[in-house]
Amino acid sequence: MEIACTLVGDMYRGSYGNYNPWTVPFEQNQSAALCCGQKDRASFQLLLYCHEDMMVTVDKAPALHKVWPFPVCRIDCSLPGSEDCKVSLQLVEDVRDDDGNYKAEILLRETRKYQERLRTGQIWIEIETGAGMAPGLYEGYVRVWGCRLFEDEVPVCSLPFSLRVLPVVLPAGSGFFLDIWQHHTSLARTYGTRLWGEEHFVLMGRYLEALASLGQGAATVIVSEAPWSGQWSAWYRTNPSDVFEYNMIRVTRDREGDFHYDFSAMNRYIRLCLEKGVDQEIEIFGLYGIWTLPDAGLGGVLKDGKEAMRVRYYDEESGCMRYIRKRRELDDYIRAIDRELFERGWARLAQVACDEPADGAVFKKELDHLKILMPHVRFKVTVCRKEMLEEEYADISDYVVNLPLLLQDKDLALRLRDKYRLQYYTAIEPPHPNTFLSCHPAEIRFLPWLSVLLGTEGYLRWAAWLWPEKAFDWESYHFQKFRAGGMQLVYPGKDGRPLYSLRYKQLQRGIRDYQILKAYEKKTGKAGAAPELAQRLLRLPLERIPECRQAEEFMCLEQSRFDEITDALLEELADLE
Numbered sequence: 001m002e003i004a005c006t007l008v009g010d011m012y013r014g015s016y017g018n019y020n021p022w023t024v025p026f027e028q029n030q031s032a033a034l035c036c037g038q039k040d041r042a043s044f045q046l047l048l049y050c051h052e053d054m055m056v057t058v059d060k061a062p063a064l065h066k067v068w069p070f071p072v073c074r075i076d077c078s079l080p081g082s083e084d085c086k087v088s089l090q091l092v093e094d095v096r097d098d099d100g101n102y103k104a105e106i107l108l109r110e111t112r113k114y115q116e117r118l119r120t121g122q123i124w125i126e127i128e129t130g131a132g133m134a135p136g137l138y139e140g141y142v143r144v145w146g147c148r149l150f151e152d153e154v155p156v157c158s159l160p161f162s163l164r165v166l167p168v169v170l171p172a173g174s175g176f177f178l179d180i181w182q183h184h185t186s187l188a189r190t191y192g193t194r195l196w197g198e199e200h201f202v203l204m205g206r207y208l209e210a211l212a213s214l215g216q217g218a219a220t221v222i223v224s225e226a227p228w229s230g231q232w233s234a235w236y237r238t239n240p241s242d243v244f245e246y247n248m249i250r251v252t253r254d255r256e257g258d259f260h261y262d263f264s265a266m267n268r269y270i271r272l273c274l275e276k277g278v279d280q281e282i283e284i285f286g287l288y289g290i291w292t293l294p295d296a297g298l299g300g301v302l303k304d305g306k307e308a309m310r311v312r313y314y315d316e317e318s319g320c321m322r323y324i325r326k327r328r329e330l331d332d333y334i335r336a337i338d339r340e341l342f343e344r345g346w347a348r349l350a351q352v353a354c355d356e357p358a359d360g361a362v363f364k365k366e367l368d369h370l371k372i373l374m375p376h377v378r379f380k381v382t383v384c385r386k387e388m389l390e391e392e393y394a395d396i397s398d399y400v401v402n403l404p405l406l407l408q409d410k411d412l413a414l415r416l417r418d419k420y421r422l423q424y425y426t427a428i429e430p431p432h433p434n435t436f437l438s439c440h441p442a443e444i445r446f447l448p449w450l451s452v453l454l455g456t457e458g459y460l461r462w463a464a465w466l467w468p469e470k471a472f473d474w475e476s477y478h479f480q481k482f483r484a485g486g487m488q489l490v491y492p493g494k495d496g497r498p499l500y501s502l503r504y505k506q507l508q509r510g511i512r513d514y515q516i517l518k519a520y521e522k523k524t525g526k527a528g529a530a531p532e533l534a535q536r537l538l539r540l541p542l543e544r545i546p547e548c549r550q551a552e553e554f555m556c557l558e559q560s561r562f563d564e565i566t567d568a569l570l571e572e573l574a575d576l577e
Contacts, residue, residue, distance in 0.1 A: 001071045001146045003050045005157045007032040010043040010509065011441045011559040013502055014120040016094060017101035024049050025120055032161040035567040037168035037574075039131040041512075043505065044161065045092075046075060046142050048121040056115045058089040058123060063112040064149070071148045073115070073156070075123055079140035079163060084130035092122035092502070095472065097437045098479045105437065106472075106491050107500045124505075127163060135167040135574075166574040174215045174515040176448055177280065177423065177458030179400075180489065182211070182220040183466040184269070185245045190467050190492045195246065196265040203496055204269065208276040210490050210498045211464060214508055217280035218351075219273035221266055223249055223337055224286030225310040226298065228355070231466075234296035236478045241468040243487075247286070251313035251324075251333065259313065259329065261336045270346060282341070282349045283380065287334060288366040289354035301325055307366065331373055338374035347376035351398060354381045355462075360388050371395045382425060382460065389416075397421060400460045403450075404430050410543045413454050424451065425460035428481055432551040435461060435503055437485035442557040444506040448514035449534045453542060463487045465498070513566050520569045523576050533565055 004024040009032070014025075026047050034042040048056065055072045057063040063072050077087050091113045094102035104122045115121045125142065140163065144156040184204060185195060193199040208216075222245050230244045248269065250262035270282055290308035292299045300308035305327040315322050324330050341347045352374060357363035367379060380398035383389060386405060389412070399416050400423040406413050416422045426434045426447070433443035433450065447459050466487045489507065490498035517530040540554045548554045556562075 001050070001052065001054070001073075001148070001156070003048055003054075003073060003144060003146065003156050004028050005049075005144050005159060006030045006047050007142060007159050007161055008045050008047055009559040009563075010045060010124070010505065011445070011562075012045055012047070012104075012122070013441050014047070014094075014104040014122055015097075015101045016119050018099070020118065022118065029157065029159065031159060033164070034127070034161065035164045035166065035563070035570065036127075036129060037166050037170060037570055038129055038133050038135070039169050041126060041128045042163060043124065043126040043509075046123040046125060046144075046159070048073060048115065048123070048144070049118070050115070051117055053117045054115050055112060056091065056121055056123075057112040058091060059111040061111060065114065069149050070114075071146055074145040074147075074153065075142065076145075077125055077140065077142045079127065079138050082127075082129075082133065082138050082140075082163070084133040086128045086130075088126050088128075090124045090126075092124055093472075095437060095484070098484045099438065103437050105485075105501050105503070107502070107505070109493060109495070109497075109499065124502075129165055131169060133165055135165050138163045138165065166570050167577055168570055168573045170512075170515050170519055174511050175518050176215060176451065176511050176514045177217045178211075178215050178511065179218040179281070179283070179423065179458065179460040180211060180214075180216060180464040181218075181283075181285075181460075181462050182207070182464055183243070183245055184220070184222065184248070186243065186466050189242065190471070191496065196248065201268060201272065205272055205276065206497050207465060207490070208273060208278055210500070210504075212277045214504070215511055216278045217458070219270055219278050219282050220285065221248060221270065221282055222285050223247055223266070224290070225312050227286035227290050227309075229291045229293050229298040232293065232478070232481065234293055234298060239468075239478060243466055243468070247312065249337070251311060253313050253315045253317075253322075255317045259332065261333065261340075263337075263340050267340075267344065270344075280349070281351055282346055283351050283353045284337070284377070285353050285355070287337075287352055287374075288370055289357045289363065289381075291355075302327055302330065305330070306362075334370065334373045338376050342376040350377040351380040352377055354379070356382050356384045356402075357388060358385070360391055363388070364391070364393060367393060367395055384427075384429075392419075398423070400425050402427065402429065403433075404546050406454055406456075407542055407545050413456065417455055422456045423458045423460050424454055424456050425462065427462050428483070428486065430546065431483075432548065433545075433555070434483075435485065435489065435507070436483040437503070438483060439485075439503075440551050440557050441502060441506045442555065442559070442562070443551045444503050445510040445513065445562060446537060446555060447507065448510040449517075449537060452514065452517060452530045452534045453538075455531075461489070463489075465490055465492070467492060513562065516566050516569050516573075520573060523573055533569075536565060537561060 032044040036042040055063040090107040093106040095105040145153040147153045248266040301323045311324040378397040382400040384402040398421045489504045493499045
């Protein structure tokens with residue numbers, strides 16, 4: 001059995017499909033050199049290529065194919081002398097991109113996988129060091145073993161790697177404000193659980209842990225029906241998916257005509273977020289700036305107002321489900337939400353969020369009205385239109401501005417930072433840099449560096465897990481409006497736990513970079529050092545990024561450039577220690 005093997009960095013991502021010659025697509029037998037601190041992580045990958053179909057396994061369990069006597073390739077990794085660390089190996093699954101090619105993407109928990117001939121197999125290898133791991137240089141090996149059916153294994157190759165552990169422990173918390181919206185109904189729908197039931201909350205807890213590992217700061221709370229109107233699903237015919245989101249608050253009208261509000265699901269979720277460490281902000285969606293598709297019937301329901309907010313309730317007298325249609329009753333509902341947050345002691349964390357308002361005059365009217373009804377909370381808005389920034393809104397505390405808009409006006413970020421808390425976001429635009437499957441992994445790692453360059457407090461992404469109906473096949477919900485990968489960073493595991501993606505890992509890596517940059521600034525007292533270092537990754541000024549069609553035109557895509565900067569900073573921090 002002849003298998004070509006090599007080690008590569010964690011930024012490598014294979015592509016299979018439209019152009020694959022019959023040659024090994026990588027340089028063979030390369031080693032890897034890693035560097036990290038204590039209580040830190042480092043990662044790299046093993047690539048395999050064979051002219052035969054085979055089974056690949058990352059543990060000692062048997063891995064026979066169900067039909068054919070394919071050879072079996074077993075992988076193990078050892079790092080002698082490193083007791084206070086955890087080494088994990090994960091097989092990588094491909095996902096089809098919008099261009100028809102299959103891209104390496106999902107980190108599997110299964111330990112065996114069928115590997116097609118002439119198709120590169122990837123194995124993700126990650127090392128997590130403990131706080132007590134002794135600094136020094138560790139030498140390890142990734143070994144590949146082969147056999148067929150019941151033969152004894154024989155060694156195929158042994159690839160060396162090194163891990164340099166520096167006496168540095170990065171401060172707890174990244175200092176980077178990450179806001180990735182959670183779509184709760186998508187979780188229940190994908191796993192077939194009852195909305196807001198016990199199994200649903202178990203799922204939400206597991207998925208929150210995945211976000212907390214990134215440093216997620218905001219909890220997503222939805223308080224009306226379908227605030228995004230199904231992300232335009234009513235307009236799509238060829239590949240529609242059910243992506244509606246529903247209210248966390250149960251509303252009842254008793255026989256005397258009085259309304260009662262059951263906040264138990266909302267409150268339980270907020271407590272769950274706080275327990276998991278997602279505790280910096282509570283974002284309330286569905287109170288204003290509701291998206292509508294009037295031609296498809298997805299408009300407002302009020303009889304005496306133009307607002308599109310939809311609140312469904314159970315009417316005890318008739319036994320019917322109805323919608324609140326009077327402005328006065330809707331106002332009472334909104335006041336009750338404000339009161340609940342205040343009485344629970346959560347008002348200081350609460351932000352009523354509006355997603356991409358289209359009309360400034362309508363937005364201002366809704367904002368003024370909400371401020372009267374909700375005196376205890378703050379207000380936040382995501383903006384993708386320049387005209388929305390031409391008027392000041394006194395009650396807004398947080399602006400989250402679409403990246404192309406910030407890049408078009410180099411002074412905009414400076415003006416907004418003077419008065420507001422500022423973040424930037426990517427959504428369906430720009431094509432680059434972004435987090436799509438079609439984006440180079442370096443772009444995703446670069447996003448926290450971009451926050452340093454723009455001077456924003458962090459980054460917002462509109463979906464952590466809003467899965468289309470074929471999340472593991474053709475991801476795109478509707479190309480080109482939603483490019484493949486845009487709707488999720490994690491995938492639904494069979495065991496009810498999230499499967500991480502290579503894109504998730506690159507964002508995690510970029511946030512670690514941000515943490516190192518900020519720790520260096522603080523420890524050395526060199527204010528402004530982080531933006532100067534981040535500039536080294538650029539090939540063009542920031543304002544020219546919108547002109548570029550590909551990421552390599554405006555930024556460096558080599559992992560070595562990123563690692564050279566962060567490794568050097570870790571060494572300086574170690575010397576200061």
